[in-house]
Amino acid sequence: MSAKPTAPSPRTARPRTAKSGSADNDRLVGFYRRMLLIRRFEERTARAYTQAHIGGYCHLNLGEEAAIVGLLSSLEPTDYLFTNYREHGYAIDRGIDPNRVMAELYGRSDGVSKGWGGSMHMFDTAHRLLGGYGIVGGQVPVATGAALAIEYRGGREIVMCTMGDGTTNIGAFHESLNLAALGHLPIVYVVINNRLGMGTTVEMSSAEPELFRRGSAYRMAAARVDGLDPEAVAAAAAIAAASARDGEPYLLEVVSERLRGHSVVDPAKYRSEAEVAELRAHDPVPALAERLMREGALTPEQLEQIDREVLAIVEEAAAFADASPSPDVATLFDYTYASPVANAEGRLPGDPLFPAAPRPEDGDR
Amino acid sequence: MAVMTYRQALHDTLRDEMLRDERVFLLGEEIGVFEGSYKITAGLLEQFGPRRVRDTPIAEEGFTGAAIGAAMLGLRPVVEIMTINFSLLALDQIVNHAAKIYGMFGGQVSVPLVIRTPGGGGQQLGATHSQNVELYYAFVPGLKVVAPSTPADARSLLQAAIRDDDPVLFLENLALYNTKGEVPDDLAPGEIGRARITRSGHDLTLIGYSRTAHVAAQVAEQLASSEGLNIEVVDLRSLRPLDRTTLIESVRRTHAAVVLEDDWLTYGIGAEVAATISDGAFDDLDAPVRRVAMAEVPLPYAKGLETAALPSVDDVITAVYQTLDAVGRRHLKVGHD
Numbered sequence: 170m171s172a173k174p175t176a177p178s179p180r181t182a183r184p185r186t187a188k189s190g191s192a193d194n195d196r197l198v199g200f201y202r203r204m205l206l207i208r209r210f211e212e213r214t215a216r217a218y219t220q221a222h223i224g225g226y227c228h229l230n231l232g233e234e235a236a237i238v239g240l241l242s243s244l245e246p247t248d249y250l251f252t253n254y255r256e257h258g259y260a261i262d263r264g265i266d267p268n269r270v271m272a273e274l275y276g277r278s279d280g281v282s283k284g285w286g287g288s289m290h291m292f293d294t295a296h297r298l299l300g301g302y303g304i305v306g307g308q309v310p311v312a313t314g315a316a317l318a319i320e321y322r323g324g325r326e327i328v329m330c331t332m333g334d335g336t337t338n339i340g341a342f343h344e345s346l347n348l349a350a351l352g353h354l355p356i357v358y359v360v361i362n363n364r365l366g367m368g369t370t371v372e373m374s375s376a377e378p379e380l381f382r383r384g385s386a387y388r389m390a391a392a393r394v395d396g397l398d399p400e401a402v403a404a405a406a407a408i409a410a411a412s413a414r415d416g417e418p419y420l421l422e423v424v425s426e427r428l429r430g431h432s433v434v435d436p437a438k439y440r441s442e443a444e445v446a447e448l449r450a451h452d453p454v455p456a457l458a459e460r461l462m463r464e465g466a467l468t469p470e471q472l473e474q475i476d477r478e479v480l481a482i483v484e485e486a487a488a489f490a491d492a493s494p495s496p497d498v499a500t501l502f503d504y505t506y507a508s509p510v511a512n513a514e515g516r517l518p519g520d521p522l523f524p525a526a527p528r529p530e531d532g533d534r
Numbered sequence: 535m536a537v538m539t540y541r542q543a544l545h546d547t548l549r550d551e552m553l554r555d556e557r558v559f560l561l562g563e564e565i566g567v568f569e570g571s572y573k574i575t576a577g578l579l580e581q582f583g584p585r586r587v588r589d590t591p592i593a594e595e596g597f598t599g600a601a602i603g604a605a606m607l608g609l610r611p612v613v614e615i616m617t618i619n620f621s622l623l624a625l626d627q628i629v630n631h632a633a634k635i636y637g638m639f640g641g642q643v644s645v646p647l648v649i650r651t652p653g654g655g656g657q658q659l660g661a662t663h664s665q666n667v668e669l670y671y672a673f674v675p676g677l678k679v680v681a682p683s684t685p686a687d688a689r690s691l692l693q694a695a696i697r698d699d700d701p702v703l704f705l706e707n708l709a710l711y712n713t714k715g716e717v718p719d720d721l722a723p724g725e726i727g728r729a730r731i732t733r734s735g736h737d738l739t740l741i742g743y744s745r746t747a748h749v750a751a752q753v754a755e756q757l758a759s760s761e762g763l764n765i766e767v768v769d770l771r772s773l774r775p776l777d778r779t780t781l782i783e784s785v786r787r788t789h790a791a792v793v794l795e796d797d798w799l800t801y802g803i804g805a806e807v808a809a810t811i812s813d814g815a816f817d818d819l820d821a822p823v824r825r826v827a828m829a830e831v832p833l834p835y836a837k838g839l840e841t842a843a844l845p846s847v848d849d850v851i852t853a854v855y856q857t858l859d860a861v862g863r864r865h866l867k868v869g870h871d
C-alpha cells in the first residue's frame with residue numbers, strides 16, 4: 170500500500186462536520202480537559218523552573234496541546250511511544266501520573282526516570298513511553314528498531330515516533346525511514362512542525378519545506394494535518410496508525426505552534442511582536458474553549474470548573490514533587506550496567522585507584 | 535590591553551580573522567539569526583552576511599563534512615558544533631576524513647578546518663549533554679586539539695587554529711564563557727602543541743586544561759595561603775600534540791603530580807599524562823601520579839547525584855594531601871590534620 174501524499178495547506182482544517190450528537194461533544198470535552206491539563210502543567214513547570222526547582226534544559230509543549238491529544242488518541246495502551254526532549258505533555262497524556270512527571274522535573278526519586286533523566290528524558294515502561302531523547306534525531310533509529318522487534322515477534326502493536334521539523338534534516342531520519350519502508354515496519358513517524366528549530370525556520374533549513382513530502386523518497390504514505398485542531402489530528406493519526414498496523418510505515422506532518430521560546434530560558438528575540446500576536450490568536454486551548462461554549466457543549470461555569478480541577482491536579486503534582494526525596498547518593502553506581510560485572514568502576518572523583526601504601530614513620534625526604 | 539570575557543575574545547577573534555582573510559567563513563547550527571546557542575557569533579551575520587555566516591540545518595555530519603570539502607579547496611571554514619556531545623554525529627567525518635585526507639593521499643591536500651565546540655557538565659543537563667569527549671579527538675593522529683583556559687589563550691590559539699593548515703578541534707567550555715581575563719592588544723597567534731606553567735612551585739605539579747586549569751590555579755592559591763604550600767600549575771592548552779617536555783621538566787622539580795580532568799578516569803586524558811610522567815620522570819617521582827576525574831557513570835540529572843559524580847575542589851585538595859602524605863612531605867612541612 171502506498172497512498173499518495175496529500176497536501177492540504179497547513180491552516181486549512183478539514184471541513185468540519187456539525188457536532189450535534191452528545192458523543193461527539195463528550196469526545197471534544199475530553200480533548201479539552203486533556204489539553205488544559207498539559208497547558209496548566211507546562212505553565213506550572215515554567216514557574217517551578219524560575220523558582221529553581223527544575224534545572225538543566227527545559228522545553229515546553231505550550232501550543233502543542235491539540236497535536237498531542239489528537240496523536241495519542243490513536244494509540245492503544247500496548248503501543249509504543251518515542252518522543253524527543255519536548256515531551257512532558259506526551260508523558261501526561263499517555264496516562265502517566267502527573268505527580269511522577271513533575272517529580273522527574275524536580276530530579277526526585279519518585280520521578281518517572283527516578284530523577285536520573287530530567288526534563289528531556291521521561292521514560293515509563295508501564296505506559297510504553299520509551300523516552301524522551303535529548304539528542305536531536307536520536308529517537309528515530311531506536312524507534313525504528315522497536316518496530317522491527319514487533320514485526321519480528323509478529324505482534325499487533327505499533328510504534329509512534331515524534332520529532333520536530335528540524336530533526337528531519339538529521340541523516341538518521343532518512344536512514345530510518347528507508348529501513349522502515351524496506352522492512353514494512355509498523356511505525357508512524359510524526360513530525361511536529363512548529364516551523365522553528367531553535368530560531369531557524371523550516372524554510373531556512375529544509376529544501377523541501379513541505380516536510381511530509383519527504384516520505385515520497387521512500388514511497389512511504391504521508392500526510393499533513395492542522396495541529397491546532399485536535400479532531401483533525403486524531404483523524405489523521407487514526408489513518409496513520411491503521412497503516413502502521415497493516416505493516417506499512419507512515420509519515421504524518423502535524424503543523425503546530427510553539428507559543429514560547431525554544432526552551433524556558435530563550436526569550437525568542439528573533440520573533441517579531443506581530444508574529445507573537447498571531448501565535449496567541451491561534452492558541453488552540455482558548456480556541457477550543459470558545460468553540461465548546463459557542464456550540465453549547467459547555468457553559469462558562471463548567472469551563473471554570475474544569476480549570477479548577479486541572480489546576481488542583483497540577484498543584485498536587487508540584488507538592489508531590491517537592492515532598493519526594495532526592496535520590497540517595499549511594500545509588501550513584503546502581504545503573505551503569507544491567508548485569509553484574511567483575512571489576513566495574515565504582516569510584517567517586519576523589520578516590521584513589523589504590524589505597525595509599527603504609528608510610529614509613531617519618532618520610533626521609 | 536583589554537579585560538574581556540572568554541566569549542568576547544572568541545567573538546572578536548572570529549571577526550578579526552574574517553576581516554583579515556576572505557577565505558575564513560563560519561558555519562553551524564543557529565549561529566546566524568539566533569546568534570549562536572552561547573552567543574559567540576552575535577552580530578556576525580549582520581556584519582558579514584549569510585555568505586560568510588552560514589546557518590546550517592541540524593545535520594552535524596553533513597555540514598562538518600561539507601566544511602572538510604571546502605577546506606580541501608582552500609577555504610578556511612570555522613565550524614561551530616553546539617556542544618561536543620553533538621560532535622559525535624560528525625565523528626565519522628572528523629576521524630575518517632578530516633584526520634586522514636592529508637596523509638592517506640600522500641600529502642597532496644591539507645584540510646585547514648577549525649571545529650569549535652564546548653564541553654561542559656555540572657548544569658543538570660543529563661547524561662547525553664554533559665560529556666567531555668575531547669579524548670576521542672585527542673586520540674587521533676592527523677587532528678590537532680587545543681583547549682584554552684583563558685581569554686588570551688582563546689584568542690591566540692583560535693588565531694593559530696584558523697591559520698593552521700590542518701584540522702584543529704578547538705575545545706571550549708560552557709563554564710568558561712563568562713570568565714574574564716586580560717587580552718593584550720598586540721597578541722600574536724599562539725603555538726599549538728605548547729603547555730604553559732601558569733604558576734611555579736616546588737611542592738607538587740597540578741595539571742589541568744580548559745576548565746580544570748582554573749580549578750588547579752584555585753587549589754594552588756588556596757593551599758598557598760592555608761598551608762604555605764608551593765604548588766606548580768601546568769595548563770596543558772594543547773591535548774594533541776601533548777607537550778610532554780614541559781610536564782617532565784615540571785615534575786623533575788616537584789617530584790609529585792596530580793592531574794585534573796573533566797572526563798572519565800579510565801583511558802582518559804589524565805591516563806596519558808600520568809603515563810608520560812612515569813615514562814619520563816620515573817626516577818624523580820616520590821609518589822604515584824594521582825588523577826581526579828568524573829565518576830564513571832552516565833551523568834545523572836538529579837542535583838545531588840550529579841554533584842557527587844563531578845570532581846570538586848575538595849576532591850582535588852584531598853588528592854593533593856594524599857599525594858604529599860605519600861611522599862611524607864606534607865607530614866614534615868605542615869604536620870598532620
Ligand SMILES: Cc1ncc(C[n+]2csc(CCOP(=O)(O)OP(=O)(O)O)c2C)c(N)n1
Binds near residue numbers: 305306332335592
Ligand atoms: C544532534 C543534536 N544537535 C543539536 C542539538 C541542539 N538542539 C536541541 S533542540 C534543537 C532544535 C530542534 O528543532 P526541532 O527538531 O524542530 O524540534 P523543536 O525543538 O522545535 O520541537 C537543537 C538544534 C541537539 N540536541 N542534538
Ligand SMILES: [Mg+2]
Binds near residue numbers: 363
Ligand atoms: Mg521545531
